Amino acid sequence: MNKKLISILALAGLFVINGCTNLAEHVLDEASVQGLSDRQAADGIIAPVYARLPDIFQHTNYFAIQEISTDEAILPYRGGTDWGDNGIYLAMHQHTHTSTDPNIRNTWQFILQGLSRAIIATNTLPTLNDPVTKTYLAEARGMRAYYNLLTLDLFGLVFVKDDLGATSSILRGEQAVDYLKNEFLAVEPNLETTVGPGRLTKGAVWGLLARLYLNAAVYRDRYAAQFTFKSEDMDKVVEYCDKIISSGQYQLSKDYFAIFNSDNHDNKELIFAVDQRADLNGHNRMAYFSLSGDQFPIPAYPNANGTDGPGITPDYYRTWVNAYAPADPSVDPRFYKQNLRIYSNPADSCVAEADFNINRGILRGQQYGLIRRNGVFLKCPDGKFKVAKLYHDTRNRPTQAVDFTEQIDFTVAGSNYNTGYRVEKYEFSKKSVSGRNFGEADIIILRLADIYMMRAEAKLRKSNDAASALADVNVVRAARNVTTPPPALSSMSLDLLFRERGFEFYWEMLRRTDMIRFGKYEGTWTEKTNTDKFKRIFPIPQTAVDGASNLPGYLKQNDSY
Structure with a gap:
């Protein structure tokens, strides 16, 4: 197939996953895509690899299942007329969701579409001769690992696929963790360091490796009564966090809320983020989701208001x-x-x-x-x-x-x-005409404060080094000094660290993963009493299970669903 044709197909976003396995190419007329340079073709191939991130991180997708399932966010049936949605937000909060939940289905589909595009890119970029393809290939393969990290965390499995014509193999547990480690390590040498938080960089991979090692105990034995955090895993968390901190490339923001401003793309605390700048048609809705319908943040636009969505418990x-x-x-x-x-x-x-x-x-x-x-x-x-x-x-x-x-x-x-x-x-955003569009702030996937917090946790879990952990946490607290910073803490423990992560990262889509790792997810909070450990992962959408029915035994539904 013409290499430039492949790039246009990728750019158009025509590669989707039906169910979960069919990564099919859809071929268009070659006559319409002649004349591209190899650099243009490479740009056209890598762009779609990232293009599903805004959809994944939309407020009703990844946010809903990572936050509304926890003690940080709750979304009732407002006034008996708004946000009813057939009870899906009530069920998510109460851990009674099912395999037909549309938010779970949409999140799954967007992640797998991103995975599909990454696989397309890893197969097509080697056909091009421009020097940039070496970096792009590393990014595409690294993004394939990142999308699989999401499926592992949310659904308990990863998909391994190299050949476009082959059926994906599925890994779980230890095998899945090892696969992701090796993939991230394989791409790190060829990644750049200064291309901004919207692309995968060495720093982003170091941070994702730290996150993988920190959660490896959960991923290996999802339903354990008590997770076993291996000493060697915690050493790796510290190693990769040290790399990021000692690189000097990132900096804690003095103004906490500047991290989440519309112009945050250049904030030095960001390591990896969903690029939502206006010239890339940024459209996240994080700012309007919780506000009242009678709160109007922009004098220029009288239709830009909130939606009376979730509150905190x-x-x-x-x-x-x-x-x-x-x-x-x-x-x-x-x-x-x-x-x-x-x-x-x-x-x-x-x-x-x-x-x-x-x-x-x-x-x-x-x-x-x-x-x-x-x-x-x-x-x-x-x-x-x-x-x-x-x-x-x-x-x-x-x-x-x-x-x-x-x-x-x-x-x-x-x-x-x-x-x-x-x-x-x-x-x-000052440019939002309705409140439901033009959210220009990059949505954060990984930032420097999390690196300090992960290092602190690893030190606590390995050797109960409370002094070092306390120092890391207090570094983050002291950095927020554009006004009076929060008072320094005088002691540290895992419970205090969990509380501190709640203060630093609230509503950043980390809470569910944190609660599971800290053994809090089966707890009781407002309107939630379910203690079923099988709810630590979500059901595979029924549409995906049905779509794979032609391969008996290939895609097994998660326990209890």
Whole structure:
């Protein structure tokens, strides 16, 4: 087949997985793709390898199954009219989800489509002569390993496929862990170091290897009563974390929330991320997902509002309260950043458009903001925008204040539009015309703070080196010093480290994996009492099992589903 034809096919995203096994090429007319240089062809092949990441990390896909399944996020049936979705978010939180869950299915399909495109690239890039193909080939093979790391973590298996015409083989447990180790190690020498967080780099592979070794005990024996963290695995975690830290290439951000700003692509804390910059049609929805439908973050766009999605559970909130009592949790700058001051006379408050920015972090209590009437924002006599107490006007409940409460659950009262403290971690893009598009912030897969935290955990698990672990955690805390940093901790243990990971990485899609590794996932929290250890991995979507039915015994459903 013409090598340039292959690149166009990859760029067009025509390679999909039916069920889970058929990585088929769809051939177009060669006449339409002549005239590309080998460099152009290589660019066209590598781009689709990354192109499924935004879909995987969409708020209703990977976020839903990594966060709403935990104690950090809960999404009730809002007001009895919104986010019902046939009960899938209630089931996810209560660990009663099934193999027909559409969010699980979509996540599976997008991951496997990314895997398919990576395999296409590893087969086609060697046919090109441009020097860049050596790096691109390493990236494609490394991304194949990354997508398989996701399937291992979520579904307990990896797919091994080198030849386009062959059927994938499936590995689980120790074999899967060893395969991924070898794949990451094989590509590391040929990766670049300075191409930015949106592409796979040496630093990203070191971080992913650390993450793999840290979780290897779980992946080897998924349903163990107690996981066995091998000393040699923990040594590897420390080794790869040391490589990243000593490289000097990355830097902890002084401003915690700057890590999640719309321009975060150049933030030196990011190691690996989903590139969502505007010129790449960034469209993540992380910023609008939790906000009230009556919170409007952009004066220029009166249709850009929140969706009254998930809140945090009281259980998670109380970890902050208990850590800092009698002080308020806002003494920790990771908890909250006040951009919009609480006005002493809200009815008469006036703010220039350039000065209006909504608050960030965990939002509690009465909310203030732009007041919309008949589709436009009210203005003061001086032309500035009027800011006042918010009410649920868009929900036709003008007497009910947007006053977020700690309590949130699946009762009628607990499912109201005002229940649950909300999270505004990623910055709401100034270019969003509807709130549901143009989220320009890169979605973080791996950042430097996690490297320090993983190294701390490995030292605790190997030799209970609490002093070294404490030093690593306090390095991260002290770095957040654009305002007063959180007070240094005086002791460290695995339970304290788990709590600290909750403070540092809330709503970053790490919580489920963390809870399993720390033995917390079968615990009890708001609206969740299920203690079934088989829920540590998700069901293989029924559509995939059915699609592989022509190969008896090939794709076995996970236990209990």
